[in-house]
Amino acid sequence: MNPRALAAFAATLLLAACAHRQAVPVDLLIDNATVVDLHDGRLLEHRHIAVRDHRVVAVADAREARRFRAARSVDASGTYAIPGLWDMHVHFGGGEALIEENRDLLPLYVAHGVTTVRDAAGDLSPQVLQWREQVRNGELQGPTIYTSGPKIEGKGSIWPGDLEVANETELRAAFDQLQAMHVDFVKITESALSPQLFKAALAEAERRGMKTSAHVPMSLMLDEVSAAGLDSIEHMGYALKAGSTRERAIADASAAGTLSYRDALVQAADTFDRDTALAAYRKLAARGTAITPTLYGSRVTAYLDQDDHHGDDYLHYIGPGLKATYDWRVQRAAKDDAAAIAARHRVYEKSAALLPLLQEAGVSILAGTDAGFLNSYDYPGIGLHDELREYVRYGLTPLQALQSATLRNAAFLGHDGDSAGIAAGKVADIVLLDRNPLQDIDATRAIRAVVLKGDYLDRDALDAMLATVRARVDAREAGAR
Incomplete structure (x- = not known):
């Protein structure tokens, strides 16, 4: 080799060595995915997502991606990357005998792309608080948990x-x-x-700077509890009442004890007025009062006359003790005559149809399922996809539905700065889909992989999680026989 060629070769080696020294080490590099920007619905094609220490380091194009040296690289060609999904209304409960059955719900959420849940109270608060910390510390695999702990209630709560x-x-x-x-x-x-005491509780939470979420007394106007500082309305029935031209009369009759909750909803459905509803919802939006509709669980109960769900394959993933808690709603629905069944259909359809009105008014919609104990056939994990399907069925766009399961939820809990997005600095909770969810909301079910705080779980790993839960349920049911 002549001196000039030797010098050129040496320079090439030196540049390569410098480039290697300057390479940025990362734990995971997801190559060639289409990132779905849920702020505006843009599709960012051929992106490379770099992850280190449980967070996204960069979302880069092919040229920029060359600067990363990854411990693990995965080919995500053909996939659509969305932030991990949030379920903003779940329950863990059923008593201490069901602690293990409840803990087995955690992998069900992850396997279906739900990387964060908001526990809306039950009777296992010490365990849920422990799981929250174990997940946070990496000692337990599961979704990030936000919890209310035990609810505030009156003496003799049901x-x-x-x-x-x-x-x-x-x-x-x-x-x-x-x-x-x-x-x-x-x-x-x-x-x-x-x-x-309900209004006093809102005032006390406001004084202490604590977020509030509630079932609203039917004896109160929705506007007054929003004005008193309520942050999140749980379930759609209360929004239905606020759209009635007779909301005050319904509230007064409820306060007098002459109108049951179910009858109040029927009256609200029968006296609903679009303009009245929009005016009420705009006030909610102006104050920042959000709503968690929990539609799908209500649909299940409303239409038990048409589908008893006894053949649901997902029952194989729910422990026998938790399944037994489903019975109370089933038995109550079984007592309804034809008129009551028609009424509950009518209430559901009217409630679900409120979604586009809430969206138009600017109310923040938080996707939540009510899944867990007591709520019949409303399944942890897959239930959020059922919920999102209802949102689109009744008038939201797929983008709006996805925002309700990601961006809106993080913002509500004050974690939008570091969660529910695919961008530098965000927690690396990511779902890789085989189809475009902006074209078909059911694409959220076509999961190729889940990244849980930087841990890459491919389809085989997710299926193994499901199989493990199913085997545990089978063993419990065999032991119960």
């Missing part, structure tokens, strides 16, 4: 595991307990809580 209060002194003590637990928000329900 729900298990509540903090029952009879006066404002006890209410403040309950808030002290919740703050000591470091809960992520406060859940308030009204089965036994007086309207006065």
Whole structure:
């Protein structure tokens, strides 16, 4: 080799060595995916997603991606990358005997692309708080958990595991307990809580800077609880009542005890007015009051006369103890005559049709399922995809539905700065889909892989998670026989 060629060769080696030294080490490089920007629906093709220490380092084009040296690279050609999905209304409960059955729900969420859940209270708060920390510390594989801990309720609540209060002194003590637990928000329900204590609970949460989520007393106007500081309305029936021309009369009759919850919803459906509803919803939006519709679970109950769900394959993933908790809603629905069945169909259809009105008014819609114990055939994991299908069926676009399961939820909990997106600095919770979800919302079910806090779980790994849960359920059912 002549001196000039030798010098050129040496220079090439030196440049290569420098380039190697300057390469940025990452744990994972997802190559050639189409990133779905859920802010505006743009498709960013041929992107390379670099992940290190559980967070996205960069979303780069092919040229920029060359600067990364990955411990693991995966070919994501043909996939659509979306942020991990959030389920903003789940439940863990059924008593201490069902702790293991409830823990087995965590892999069901992950296997279906749900990387974050908001636990809206049950009777296993100590366990849920423990799981929250174990997931956070990498000791337990599961979705990120945000939890309310036990609910605020009145004496004699129908729900298990509540903090029952009879006066404002006890209410403040309950808030002290919740703050000591470091809960992520406060859940308030009204089965036994007086309207006065309900409003006092909102004021106390506001004073302490705590987010609130609630079942709203039918005896109160939705506008007054929004004005009092309620952050999230759980379930669509309360929004239906706010769209009635007779909301005040319904509230007064409910306060007097002459109108049941179910009859109040029927009256609201029969006296619904679009303009009244839009005016009410615009006030909610102006105050930042969100709503978690939990539609699919309501649909299941409303239409049990047409589908009893006994043949659902997903029952193989639900433990026998949890399945037994489904019975109370099933038995209650079985007592309905033809008129009551028609009424519950009517209430559901009218409630589901509110979605585009809420969207038009600017209300933040938070996708949640109500999945867990008690709620019949409303399944953890796959239930969120059922929920999103309902949103599109009743008028939202696929993009709006996806926003409700990602961006809106993170913003509500104050984590939009570091979660629910695919961008530098965000937690690396990502779902790779085989089809474009902006064209067909059911594409969210076509999951090729899930990235859970930077851990890449391919289809085989996800199927193995499902198989493990199914085997545990089979073993429990065999032991129960």
